Amino acid sequence: MYRNNVSTPARSLRALSLASALGIAACLGQSGCSDSSEPPPQPIVTPVDRATAATITARVTYGGTIPEPIEINMKAAGACAELHAEPVYEQPVQVADGKLANVLVYIKGGLENQAFRYPESAVVIDQRGCLYHPRVTALMVGQPLKFLNSDPEAHNVRGRPDEVEDWNFMMSRKGAERTLHFDKPEIGIRVGCDVHPWMSAWVSVLPHPYFGITGPDGQVVIGEVPPGEYVVGTWHETLGTREQAVTLPASGAVTIEIAY
Numbered sequence: 001m002y003r004n005n006v007s008t009p010a011r012s013l014r015a016l017s018l019a020s021a022l023g024i025a026a027c028l029g030q031s032g033c034s035d036s037s038e039p040p041p042q043p044i045v046t047p048v049d050r051a052t053a054a055t056i057t058a059r060v061t062y063g064g065t066i067p068e069p070i071e072i073n074m075k076a077a078g079a080c081a082e083l084h085a086e087p088v089y090e091q092p093v094q095v096a097d098g099k100l101a102n103v104l105v106y107i108k109g110g111l112e113n114q115a116f117r118y119p120e121s122a123v124v125i126d127q128r129g130c131l132y133h134p135r136v137t138a139l140m141v142g143q144p145l146k147f148l149n150s151d152p153e154a155h156n157v158r159g160r161p162d163e164v165e166d167w168n169f170m171m172s173r174k175g176a177e178r179t180l181h182f183d184k185p186e187i188g189i190r191v192g193c194d195v196h197p198w199m200s201a202w203v204s205v206l207p208h209p210y211f212g213i214t215g216p217d218g219q220v221v222i223g224e225v226p227p228g229e230y231v232v233g234t235w236h237e238t239l240g241t242r243e244q245a246v247t248l249p250a251s252g253a254v255t256i257e258i259a260y
């Protein structure tokens with residue numbers, strides 16, 4: 001979470017602590033209640049010359065054995081079980097026709113000392129059917145990350161980062177929302193719910209806009225990249241990381257294949 005802005009987040013944290021001390025549920029998990037930390041100021045950006053900008057297309061494939069999906073037992077939480085007519089399975093390795101989904105593809109090296117505007121629009125993770133939607137997501141430093149609770153069941157949202165501030169809050173009512181901002185990058189932050197231990201989401205925070213998550217086609221297209229030498233990195237929650245060097249000519253379009 002963003003903590004470098006000395007004034008407002010510190011003040012709101014103090015207010016929250018005071019409210020907690022007084023036993024006031026300061027906006028925690030109430031319907032329609034948004035408890036937003038302040039976004040950081042937009043940086044002074046490094047301009048990108050669109051006339052020479054280039055495109056990277058990354059195709060991610062999987063050639064290994066696909067693990068057996070594991071049925072999630074929601075019976076301990078009856079309200080969750082009631083939300084599903086069919087069995088629900090845990091399957092982090094989403095492969096269709098050899099193409100691997102839910103992989104973060106991002107520029108890992110080559111953009112040092114450059115700064116980019118973050119989108120003001122929030123990336124949203126919904127808690128629905130006692131699962132996170134989407135399971136894997138990414139956003140920029142400073143960009144809002146909004147958690148929603150669409151369930152008639154209470155969830156807590158616990159982040160287990162290594163670099164950014166950790167977080168943990170309850171979202172006890174349907175319609176509750178809560179927004180976070182991050183002040184530094186981190187790849188593959190685990191998000192979970194202590195009430196429903198099968199709930200897993202993964203959030204990555206990037207210092208630039210050159211990233212994407214593969215869909216069923218296993219592909220990410222990263223556009224408007226300045227020409228240059230880069231390292232493209234990938235991350236998958238169970239299959240780990242890969243990286244590949246890329247030379248991007250001016251106005252070029254380079255396609256790389258990344259195999260797991």
Ligand SMILES: [Cu+2]
Nearest residue numbers: 155193195196
């Ligand atoms: Cu939960």
